Amino acid sequence: MIKLSHIEKTYEGPDGPVPALKGIDLTIEKGEIYGIIGLSGAGKSTLIRCINMLERPTSGKVIVDGQDLTEMDAAQLREARKNIGMIFQHFNLLSSATVYDNVAFPLRLAKMPEDKIREKVEPLLALVSLSDKANQYPSQLSGGQKQRVGIARALASEPKVLLSDEATSALDPQTTKAILQLIRDINKKLGLTVVIITHEMQVIKDICDKVAVIENGVIVEQGPVLDVFVTPKQPITKDFISVLMSNELPVAFRDAEISQEPFEGAQLLVRLTFLGESADDPVIAGLIRKFPIEVSILYGNLDHIKDTPYGRLLIGITGQQSDIDAAMEYLRQRDLRIEFIGYAEKKYLHA
Structure with a gap:
């Protein structure tokens, strides 16, 4: 479903080139919930933005659903991105728009008729348990409710892939658990492929099928979550897991x-x-x-x-x-x- 081949991303800094991603190879199968975990500055957010080409890789290929996004022009990319929804850490909602209008926003951009928009938005609000909040504004919502609006908006174009960039890191633990359960339910009901960026191993443990650990722009370890948890190989992976399950003796x-x-x-x-x-x-x-x-x-x-x-x-x-x-x-x-x-x-x- 998603295949990243030899992805490099280099930024130009005041003192010369700054490599953010170094030779990333990653394959994510259809229907998987795939986690990418790393410390701040490790390159994980750059990586997820390369998947939908919000960041264009310096070199390498990004293939999503059989299409090479790196070969597309701007118009082709806009069309391809309809198959890739994204939810963000800080929600990115329109403060002056109602919940309904926030979810409808990408559909209106696509010039969809209002009756068709309603046919799509109302079931999405029901899916994220916000039907009763349709006419409220973001300022009237809790953090968890705002993220539910963000999820509904990301699903409006019926994507095949859902990208989550630290979508729960601004939420309290109980709300995080509810949002993760919602993402799991959406994964099952809609058959979406989900990619989750996080710095919290608890998120990986609760929801993901597979995980890749990124450090200094390099994937140092990857595999099924069970295998990585039980037999971590790299020091950074062991550090992440030790937060949840210490190997220290009593x-x-x-x-x-x-x-x-x-x-x-x-x-x-x-x-x-x-x-x-x-x-x-x-x-x-x-x-x-x-x-x-x-x-x-x-x-x-x-x-x-x-x-x-x-x-x-x-x-x-x-x-x-x-x-x-x-x-x-x-x-x-x-x-x-x-x-x-x-x-x-x-x-x-x-x-």
Whole structure:
């Protein structure tokens, strides 16, 4: 649906060229919700503006729905952009226009008859739960309601792609959750391909199918959100994820000496990650029943990555080394991911 090939974007600064994007390659499939995350200045907003050619790349190709936008003239681009809706961080609404008129604005620009405009606008207002606000003005709306108007306006031309540039960063957490749920519903009902730019990993976790991490104008990591969350490879990705799911040991263990080899009186520290149906498996109960060992749960949480249950446990195992080895082999045969941390003194078990 969207294919970016070798995208470069360079600005001219007072001290010479400033590269913003450096050789971006990205493929987004039809119907996906694709997240692009990065710190301020990483190039993510420049990247999304290249998708609809609000920023023309210095080099490379932007292909949307089989059309190369970089080869188009101004008139062709205007037509192609009808298939690409965009919502913004600060809403960009017309303050002197009603909610209805804000949504109708792009249709009037296209010189659509008023009766046809009404046929489109009224269902859109219903879709974003704003039918009762049609005659109000932006100043009378909450931040979440303003963003709903922005979403309805972006959908007015029946686009195939919806771009979201930090659309929830100005909203409180509860409103953010509602807007993300609305975007998910629109994705399902209309089959839209959605690209979300954000600096918040919570947004990626809640809504996206795939994610690309951008740093200094380069995509350093990309893939399905589950894979990136469970096995992040780059330091910047680990930093983003640590905001939601820390890999630090509990306070009682942070001064402990961790050995990679067993020793007398040690407990083995293991982090278990459960995905999907395995999150409901009674793994620890089975471990205790099958082996003469002690298992202590030192930390645990259960969450969701989009619709997939996701759980993590940090456990301490004590017993004879042969029994611990057998227990570890049992765990390896289960549908979960295992991180061997090491051995710590047993005194920390009840610290």
